[in-house]
Every structure is written in structure tokens, then in C-alpha cells.
Amino acid sequence: MGLRNLPTLVREKFEGAQAAGDIAYSPTQLTILHCNSLPFQLRYSPFLAQKPKSDKPKDVTQKPFDPFLDPPQSLLVAEVGSHNLVLNKFPVIPDHFILATKEFEEQTHMLEEVDFKAAYECLESYHAQGEELFGFFNSGEHSGASQRHRHIQFIPVESMRAGLDQKAKWSPLADSLTETPAPELPFTYFAAPLPVDIHPSDLHATYIGLHHKACQLVGTASPVDRGTESPISYNLGFTHKSMVLCPRTAEGLSIKDADGNTLGSVALNGTILAGTLLVKSETEWNAVRKDEQILLEVLKTIGIPTNTIDS
Template sequence: MGSIKIQDGLPDIVAARFQEAKESGDLLAFDSTAAVLDVNGIPFQLRYCPTLKSKPKPNGPSSSSSTPFNPFLNPPPALFITPIGPSHHLVLNKFALTPNHTILATKTFLSQTDPLAADDLEAVYALLSAYRSAGQRLFGFFNSGPHSGASQPHRHVQFLPVESMREGLGEGEWDLLADGLAEKQAKIPFTYFAAPIKGNPSPAKLHETYLALHKMARYAMDTFEKRAGTDGGGEEMSYNLAFTDSSMIILPRRAEGMAFPTGLEDPKETGVVALNGTVLGGTLLVKDELEWKALREDGRKLKEVLERIGIPFSAFAGEILGWKGAPSGAL
């Protein structure tokens, strides 16, 4: 992982550019309101994030052209941070979920639904390492496929500083879910596969790890659909991939979210919750206050959402896959 050199002090550079872009209106960032809910003894934070309302819908019509605008090919100068190796650049997210929310995108168009390449993963872990060397941590996530929460077809990985994910929460209320997931599977409503990242693995080793996780997730999804009598129609598997400086985790997805009666208005309105890769960080983002209140006041709804987005662990993985914690011998 040593071929990509990243300038010293990158977290401070990102923070300064974020503040400038926020003040100039080049990005949108609103304070979010958070609550911590217990799911089988695991703390999940639920954030009401108004910024999500401003995001354009994926594959939505363009106002002046049939070709959707691609924000990653020629990033606006106010949002551009730095090149990351020969094939990627780091930009600020125009619709920031937390302070200093960044995106690692390929310089040329590559599809978000195609498998990641070794140079993608090399750039991801070089960035994670640069933050760790500066005494900070990043949580990275990749959304792929129609049920993953993906909103842009151009290949990109998003990053949230872990400390910014804690904003508005009390000390000890919440920890990054991606840490220690191998020991938590029996309590998590959805099935996932996690692999440790140790030392400084080569791009080839990182890619091998990713492909192994993807293969296990694909097998789990195919087996589940066969036993459930459903047919995926041959479409590519939707999934979320999460990255920390010590792990890589995949979550195969069956649904982006679910609708439910909020019961908080008269007449009763239906809320819709859609989740992306932040779920592997133990963070669930909702764009409407009504849904936020409904989920906050009834933790059973949250557990149901988490069961529906992927393969329910209790109903499938423990029996069929013989889960023992980590994917023994696979990586």
C-alpha cells in the first residue's frame, strides 16, 4: 500500500476547505439531530438529516439535458481537495451528512455497479492510513446496486470522520458498529461478512479480500432466494461495503428500505426509510422528521427495517451458513 503518497495534514486541509465551501454555499450542510436506539443490545444511532432532502433523485430527469450531470468528472474547484494516486481524486460531498464528508471518485467514468478494482482499494486504504497517521479515523462506505442506497452511477467511495459521526451524542452512548463486527453477528438483524485488514496489505491482497467477501455474499443471497422461492432475475447483487483502518465488511442487500405507517399525524401518514452503507457504521439516516420520530418512539420498527434490507440473520445465516463468527479459512 506504499505507492500512493498523500500530503501531510490532510484532515486539516479537508476541514478548512469544508468550512470555506459551506460559507460560500458551494455545499449544503445542516445540523442533524441524533438519538441512540438499542437493537438486541447493540446501539444504533438514528439521525434526522435534512440535507438528504436536497439530494437529486438517482436517474432523475435533467432539467436541460437527457444526460445526467456527473459531479465527479470535473469537480467544481470549491469542492476539489486533492488527487489520490494516478486514478482517483478526493472531493467534498456537496450534500454533506456530517462535517468534512468526502468522496473518493475515479478520475474517469467507471460504473458504480461493476466490481471494484485493486487500485480503488489501494486508494481507499491509503486515505484511511493517512487519517490514522494524523491521529484521526475515517469510516468509508461503498453503495452498489439499486437496493443499496446508491445515488450516483460514477464509481465513488464516501468517507465520514468517526468523530463527526459522534456529534450530538453523549460520551459512551455509541461506538462505530464496524469495529468488532465479527463478534456481534448473533445480535445484528442482517447477515454480513467481515474480514480483518492487518498491517499494510498489497493492493492485490486487498482485492483478493474484497472478491472473497463478495463471493460469500453472493452465495448467501443466491441460497436465500432459492430457499425463499424468489428469483433475483439475474440482476447484479446490491450490496454495501464498509471500510475501516482494520476491517472490510460486506452487507448483501435485498431492499433499500421499507414503508410504514407513522401513526403520528391525522390522517396517518406513511413514512419511508431508505438506508445506505452508513448502516454498517451503526448510523441510520432519515430525511424527514416524521419518520425520525416514529422510529425513535418504536424500536421494533427499526429492527424490522434492519431485517428487511438484507438477509435476516436469525432466519437464515446461522442455520444455512453455519456462522461461527468470522468467515473461517476463507480469507
């Protein structure tokens, strides 16, 4: 089906699913932190701490539950060729939806042109309505990925801005990372601007190019065949204007007080490329927002530090 009215479809589906209790959503507390003058959203969601972990069958011969195979009608937004659009069952931000392959494909395998074709339809549908989407993809053990079934996630930018003070300056980080000179972050990233009306094959080629650079950085060969597993963990983030890829070496960092006592941990996924991160306990929330140095240390830990790159 066409996606010209996708923003409306997503909003109506989200409202209906929330009213019926088919999704578990609770508003977050929100503040702005800075790293090298770049704004990052810090969100606190105690409700998300109750989210069940991925179901692991007691019988090792039994396949784990796959939420994206034959999704319930209450969460299904639309079908896009070989993909389904489904609501995130545990959203932190309203209207968070997922583009998942109808048939099982591995999350750790390289994205294909057909994935980008469907993803770009989503971006275009929002852009045509004067709205913007942030898309992200988590791949590999250090990326924050929680499901094996291949899926790209989307969050409307306006939903991400909701709750911010009117004076707060924040926009998706990915769009800032294609500027010249490139902003400095504690981790290495590779970014490319996207031209208007880019073809899905060119979008895919841009992704392959960024992934190749990341593989070169960590000293491993890039995959060349379709259906090949990526040799690295990484996050991909993209908007209508930009694409960014960040190789990952750790999912997050334990945070400690001045006496060395562990207060909790901060784990990051691809939303960090939008400039947003999440904590699930009040102790973590208080610690991170009171000391921006913690944000810096977390960002240093998740990938390849920029000071290790030869100039």
C-alpha cells in the same frame, strides 16, 4: 500528491466551501437506538429532504449530469493518482468526502485494486494523525446508491461522534462485526479483520472473498473478469481495522402507525455498516426513536434475514 495532511486538507476545504455556500450542510438531531444491544445512531435532517434528486435529462439522448467528472475547484480536495477526492455537496456529517475515479467507471462494476490503493491511502493518512475514517461503497439498485459514476465515500469517525452525549456508547458497527463471537443482526453480513499495513492487493482480495460469499448466499455466480458488473446489490463498509459486506434486497421500509397509516419511509445505504441511519421528516424521527422495534423491522427488510441461513 501525498496525503499525509489529508485530515487538515478536508477540514479546511469543508470550512471554506461552507462559508462560500458551495456545500449545503445543516446540523442534524441525533439519538442512539439499540438492536441486539448494538448501538445505532438515528439522525434527523429535515434539510436533506430538500436535496435535489439526480438530474435526469429531458432529452433521452443527453447524458445525465455527472458531479464527479471535472469537479469544481471549490469541492476538489486532492488528486490521488487515477482518482479525485471531492467534498460531498450535501453532507449530513461534517468533512464527508468522496473518492471518485477521474474517468467514468460504473458504480455497479466490481471495485478494482487501484480503487483500494487510493482508499487505503485515505485511511492511512487519517490513522497516522490519530484519527479514523469510515469508508463505504453502495452498489446496485437496492444499496442506496444515487450516482452511476464509481465512488467510495468517507466520513471521519470523530465527526460521526460529534453531538453525542458524553455517556453514549457508540463506535463504528463494522469494527464490532469482526469480533468473536460475531454479533447477531437481523440481516446477513460477511466480515473480515484487516491486519496492520495490509497491501492494497490483499485488501482487494479480502473484498473479493466477501463478495464471493455474498454471491454464494443468494445463489449466483461471482464475477471473474475485470470491469464486470456485480450480480448483486450490496453495501461495503470498512475502517482501518475491518471490512464488512452486506448483500441488499431492498433499500428500506415504509413505516406505519398502530392503525396501519403510512408515516414515511426509512432508506438505508452503506452508513448502516457504521451503525447510523437517517430520517428526513419529524414524523419519521418521532416514530423510530419512540419504538426501537421499527429499527429491527427495517434491518430485517434490507437484506437476507439471518434466520434463513442454514447453521
